[in-house]
Amino acid sequence: MSIATRANRLTPYIFMAPAVVVLVFALLYPIGYMIYASFLDWSPSQRIGEAEFIGFRNYINLAGDAAFRESFWVTIKFAAIVVTLEMVIGVGLALLLDRNIKGMSVLRTIFILPMMIAPIVVGLMWRYMYHPTVGIFNRTLKGMGFEEGIPWLSDGTWAFAAVVIADVWQWTPFIFILSLAAMQSLPRSALEAADIDGATEMQKIWMIKLPLMMPVLIVTLLLRLIDAFKVLEVILVLTNGGPGLSTEILALRIFRTAQEFQELGEAAAMSNVLLILLMVLTIGMFIYNKLQEARAAAMRAKANATGS
């Protein structure tokens, strides 16, 4: 190989070098820092170099920490419930609104408004609506004759329901617009063929529309799931994890461990646990995409091989 060709081969790497440098410093360095920190007994008053290296003790502590286990469980429960509800309502709405009615475009825009509001504002808004005496929900209930009202944010079960409702309100539109887009790109003629074959509207939904939308729905579900595991602001503002630990999701627990308990090492270890959880989901999504591509490629190859 001559020097010239060797230099030529190097050229692309030289062009990529700045991006790689930025990536290393902006992304990998903080993550590496966090992983390293999770092996330290570190308080904010110390420099990182002064902190004592304690190996896996932070992780071992986590495993034995009932509060952490509780908040891990709350996170899973929260993510599973909100994503299920959002999928059902979002896809259902899309199925209902996928038609040409006058003013539909305005209606669709209104539907996606909640998504555009900052989570902190959503939290504040719902906090006032949930207020035990002056909130709109309890005032309405009172107007209907239920004097007691609902202890929205002061009872563990109700507080969990309250944060679920707020999250569903904000994020259902995300699933709604994605599934509406998927639905509108479905092959119209296949649906017409189903009409002629004698399918009812319900049969068309179950046997044609939903199966064809499945790839988009699965990706949407994974995206939402990843997001739901990281939720923080709305819950922080609404309940701050309480009452008790009933709504203390992982992100909030991490925040409090670092802020209130000043245990930076332990907070880093928790973050890593959450990171691993999210990685599993992301890798799952990646594998799913790869599988889809491989299947499509195999189908094309088969079609070409058999000819006419």
Place this chain on the structure above:
Amino acid sequence: MPRIRLEGLVKRYGAVQVLHGIDLEMDENEFTVFVGPSGCGKSTTLRMIAGLESVSEGEIYIDEKPVSHLEPKARDLAMVFQDYALYPHMNVARNMSFALRLQRRPKAEIEQKIAAVAETLGLTPFLERKPAELSGGQRQRVAMGRALTRDSSTFLFDEPLSNLDAKLRGQMRAELALMSQRVKKNMIYVTHDQIEAMTLADRIVVMNGGYIQQQGTPEQLFKNPVNKFVAGFLGMPPMNFLDGELTHRDGTMFVSGNGFDVRLTQARSQSLQHVASKEVVLGIRPSDLSHDEKAPEDRSLSLGIVVSEYVGAQTVLLCDCGGQKIEVELKSETPVRAQGNMRFSINPEGIHLFDRQSEIAL
């Protein structure tokens, strides 16, 4: 099987009217072909019969029963779409059995039916495949198979061959012709390809601009087109049109124009006696001209050769007749001069005359 009748069928999209009162009767077991250029309303008519488009005015009768308010599934028809419209997530067998499964037919019956249809269409090796794993021709067959597995009395075809390459199209056309002889059903077929129309149809319906121009057997339409549009649309290469005038000389009629002066037969002259306008268009099919240097001048054309196109058994000459373009189709054995004039006699049966204003046949 049923008789299908369209009565004053009108279709409007908002203020735009695309079909202007279609009246048509299709007999039992007839193969009807709607043919016309893009946007003539042929597909819209078919989709209205199928129930995929609403009817703005008029009525569709199947065996004298009005059906325009009925859902597609209540009309007992099967349809083959231009883009095949297969269900991408179902394999071939499930695609073909979809309608039967919806009707909750017994499993054994469904399987037997699928096997039989797959056999006739040569799809047996592909029953487990998804549509994406099939070539264009195979997908076309599956679409056909899906229609065939149902016992509907009427088949609708919406340009089913237009996505295939030329060779495959010819092959599928022949198979369709064979199928239409075997299964005794009503077939309504939409195409813009006049060759498909001519080869497949019992009855051709030529449409243009949302109106039926003419309907009848392929032969009727080819021999006696009612207007210039139909004459020019059917036949390949298309009919030649020369502007001319009717004149009365020597006790008979002549049609004459720039570069030609053709005597009409006695019978023809008689029938043209009372035509008001003398301004006409002379129509002659390229195949109604034959090379004959000794032909009498008033029964022939002398044409200047511009280009000769050899297409195998035939040669098509592009000629000039007093400044107007005219095509001649000859057997390839005929010696053709590269340049200069040749004389072509006109088949007296092949003279078509149209009013220049109304374009209606005289």
